[in-house]
Amino acid sequence: KNEVEQSPQNLTAQEGEFITINCSYSVGISALHWLQQHPGGGIVSLFMLSSGKKKHGRLIATINIQEKHSSLHITASHPRDSAVYICAVSTGFTDKLIFGTGTRLQVFP
Amino acid sequence: DTEVTQTPKHLVMGMTNKKSLKCEQHMGHRAMYWYKQKAKKPPELMFVYSYEKLSINESVPSRFSPECPNSSLLNLHLHALQPEDSALYLCASSHVGTGDQPQHFGDGTRLSIL
Numbered sequence: 043k044n045e046v047e048q049s050p051q052n053l054t055a056q057e058g059e060f061i062t063i064n065c066s067y068s069v070g071i072s073a074l075h076w077l078q079q080h081p082g083g084g085i086v087s088l089f090m091l092s093s094g095k096k097k098h099g100r101l102i103a104t105i106n107i108q109e110k111h112s113s114l115h116i117t118a119s120h121p122r123d124s125a126v127y128i129c130a131v132s133t134g135f136t137d138k139l140i141f142g143t144g145t146r147l148q149v150f151p
Numbered sequence: 152d153t154e155v156t157q158t159p160k161h162l163v164m165g166m167t168n169k170k171s172l173k174c175e176q177h178m179g180h181r182a183m184y185w186y187k188q189k190a191k192k193p194p195e196l197m198f199v200y201s202y203e204k205l206s207i208n209e210s211v212p213s214r215f216s217p218e219c220p221n222s223s224l225l226n227l228h229l230h231a232l233q234p235e236d237s238a239l240y241l242c243a244s245s246h247v248g249t250g251d252q253p254q255h256f257g258d259g260t261r262l263s264i265l
Contacts, residue, residue, distance in 0.1 A: 072249055072250050072251045073250055073251040075253065075254070077256075082261075083258055083259070084155075084241065084256045084257055084258035084259050085194070085241065085243075085256040086256070087253040087254060087255065087256070090251070090252075090253045092251070128193055130193075131250075132249065132250020132251060133250060134249045134250060134251070135249060135250075136199070136206070136207060136249065136250065137182050137184070137199055137201065137206075137207075137245065137247070137248060137249065137250050137252070138196055138199065138207060138250065139196070139250060139254070141193035141194060142193065143192075143193055144191075144193055
């Protein structure tokens with residue numbers, strides 16, 4: 043079993059829909075990272091959080107430390123949100139990240 | 152545009168060639184990383200440099216040789232690669248911490264081994 047699990051693996055949506063991507067982890071963490079990767083390209087760090095909730099534009103990330111679960115929400119989705127979203131955690135001993143397998147999101151007009 | 156610059160963007164090389172991948176950042180970060188990413192898979196950590204010293208080597212074959220000549224530059228020297236080494240190679244940087252610093256990624260070098 044992977045230490046970081048994401049669901050769903052694939053997600054399609056119509057423009058304007060509210061989207062939720064889930065991440066569960068089984069190790070103790072110092073921080074959880076949400077990353078975005080567009081096709082063929084580099085990775086952008088969206089959020090890093092260790093508690094509570096963070097918001098940036100239409101993106102919201104939450105984490106529940108007791109339940110070892112995080113969610114990434116996208117409000118009013120747009121085709122440009124189409125990308126792979128990756129959850130990663132750090133255990134606090136090194137700079138190494140443990141990655142989830144990613145969620146491939148396609149938003150259609 | 153990203154703040155971590157990787158060159159070249161694409162590289163095709165034969166199995167007997169020697170080439171180098173380069174990564175540069177000017178954000179004052181003292182931790183730098185090399186990742187390998189195969190299609191539809193998450194990145195796999197290869198190496199971490201902290202304060203210009205190799206701190207993590209994830210049992211990477213010796214045909215990959217990292218180098219951190221100064222705090223802004225990170226190289227990955229390639230020699231005698233195999234076709235299975237074809238992948239996207241990503242560089243990242245961050246402030247030194249215990250995984251509690253956001254990592255800034257470059258756009259990657261897409262490497263093809265003939």
